Amino acid sequence: MWKKHGLLSYSQINSQKIKIQNTVSAIFLLDQKIDSVEFIERAALVATEFNTLSDEHKLRLKDWLDHIIEDPIRKVVLDILESDMSEEEVRRMTANITKTLQEEKEQAEKKGKLEGEREKSLEVAKKMLSKGMSIADIIEITGLIEKDIEEL
Known part of the structure; x- marks a missing residue:
């Protein structure tokens, strides 16, 4: 049935070479809940066809x-x-783009x-201040600087 209508089954998504027969099959491949790196990789599959x-169909x-x-x-x-x-x-091209996107994602996560x-x-520093702890102890325990603690 899938081939008859030019559609892709979910199991075909991970294959090396996917035959994009029409707009529907391309959209099915791309319209998934995936991150930008995976989207670019799938767009590359569509681009080859x-x-x-x-x-x-190209215009659509x-x-x-x-x-x-x-x-x-x-x-x-x-x-x-x-x-x-x-x-x-x-x-x-897509390998370079996906590498850049992955690096940006890792930097954002960090x-x-x-x-x-x-x-x-x-x-934690706020709680410590409310308990009457000294700024010196708060700095030592939290690793914050004195200015940060004084602004609380």
């Missing part, structure tokens, strides 16, 4: 992508689809963790 689509797919993807991913994906790159060039630790230290 993009030129086999009819002009109408680009229009759909333009409306559902946020910047800066939108520009990257549309650039990939509109390029005349070989399959190997698409893979290289920054979030540090901010969370700081917020927790400030909460």
